Amino acid sequence: MNQKLGKASMKPEQPVYILNSASVVGTKEGQGPLGLLFDKVGEEDMFGCETWEDAESTLQKEAVGLAMDKAGLQPNDISFLFAGDLLGQSIATSFGLSTYQIPLLGVYGACSTCGESMILGTMSIAGGFADKVICVTSSHFASAEKEFRFPLEYGNQRPLSATWTVTGSGAFVLSGETGQAKQGKGKPRARITGMTVGKIVDYGLKDSMNMGACMAPAAASTLEEHFTDFASQPGDYDKIITGDLGKVGQRVLIDLLRDKGYDISEQHMDCGIEIYDGDSQDTHAGGSGCGCSAVTLSAYILKQLEENNWKKVLFMPTGALLSKTSFNEGKSVPGIAHALVIEAI
């Protein structure tokens, strides 16, 4: 039996498999420490399009196409898409995925969207409602700056607590069966064995140039709930991986959890810290955006699980639930974080 666990968690009776996945990124990500691991690095960040928004749509389209190719699947093989992005009314998704004509369930969780889409996808498969689904999300540095901050032409200075939105999209093919991957080792990349859904956590912070600090309380809340629901400890995971807290948020998260009686300093890893070389790439606190955790999961984390360097990780993308309207109206920046237990095959 599938089950609800504790207050916020779920456990599928059978694991749901990540059959295959794909990552498509921009030039800066290609030049970063994980650059050689991504499936595709764009030659330029417009990806042949005329607007930043179309460029982001292209990222999603290519990531989904590539993920299907790598799994040897066609659009007809996919029951549902679970997809979303950071832009107002999720237009990167709406204009990126229509070409596939796959039934679509749109998701919004800010930069936690990768986790949320995989939780819903897992639920649909483990619940018997779908055969295979694809979960996809994206972000683009330039479309995000336009959406949330300043025109790029303005050339504003960025404080050291700011993060740099990742240009990239990650897509994941989930299935209840192990399937037969076309490329790679002919076995799924990993399996999803548990999930914890986050709630909105708002400490009243208002600094959109320090989103790591805004999101860290939500990450701490979901982690504490996860450890309680699964009766687990930090040491049960090889890595506890947040999406895009960056260097400031990481410190806040570790401190907050210490207050709750958990020491995650050994296990913690943040996709935003891994994806850039902050010193040489001028990215300050780290990377951020829906794409940050998605491409890092596909290119780096799943590879570590495949190679058995890690056996079991907790993957927890973090989202900052602001808009330019809420920011301009002086509201705080609430956070949310959703977690998945992902294990090696």
Next chain:
Amino acid sequence: MNQKLGKASMKPEQPVYILNSASVVGTKEGQGPLGLLFDKVGEEDMFGCETWEDAESTLQKEAVGLAMDKAGLQPNDISFLFAGDLLGQSIATSFGLSTYQIPLLGVYGACSTCGESMILGTMSIAGGFADKVICVTSSHFASAEKEFRFPLEYGNQRPLSATWTVTGSGAFVLSGETGQAKQGKGKPRARITGMTVGKIVDYGLKDSMNMGACMAPAAASTLEEHFTDFASQPGDYDKIITGDLGKVGQRVLIDLLRDKGYDISEQHMDCGIEIYDGDSQDTHAGGSGCGCSAVTLSAYILKQLEENNWKKVLFMPTGALLSKTSFNEGKSVPGIAHALVIEAI
């Protein structure tokens, strides 16, 4: 066994019950033909807040609170919230629901969000992952005009094909068990027995002042898929109910389906047409917005099912996947529509 049906549909093994629900609306909706049926009509459309966005958040907060009250439940009884709205980055949801501290899965389907949230909620319960969930969505005339069109102070003229965004929020408590409702008849309001997920349909229309026409092809696509997947016919439903096509979209939908061999002219009803008296209320083609289908479902459609005036309806909110950025960049307005089979107890 729960099952996937055909290309885009799902059927839970056991029905999922709508235990109770609530509708909270603004002044104009209170003065409309359904005015007396809504649970709560605001005295003024700011709902005591300082911004339109906060007013919309208040709508969601009150609808969820009222739905729980009517079902005799507390926040602790609710496993998950499935919620979303029309505003960029869904801020009505983020700032409206944090007070309940219930794990949240954010949804974006433009004005199809009510349907999408109930599909995901049904999936979570029928899949064994949740006990009770609440699905909620909202829209507000003034926050939507600001988000998508012109400042209200500008006083622009609106063409007759334009719709009027409903100020309102509808919340639905779903459960796998029939439960014991506190108010009303002590039995659930209705049951959900089937679902069809829509895909993005884009006929290339670009007129955001004629969203009915933009969304009708998506409604036609989902309906055709639904009839195929369930081997059903229009006559199998007492009503086939779209969310907010309005008068123009209704004509387009009926014509498109006639071309596909289905005559729904007798069964079709549109929430946007029902909610206002277009002649006296100056609402032109009808009502629209996430709240339109949600409050009409809660106040009117479920009541008809409770009173056994109708036995089985197909409820299909329709969404227009545009943003002000996509509109300003000259893009089309793609549509999407998600359908649920809702039956009397």
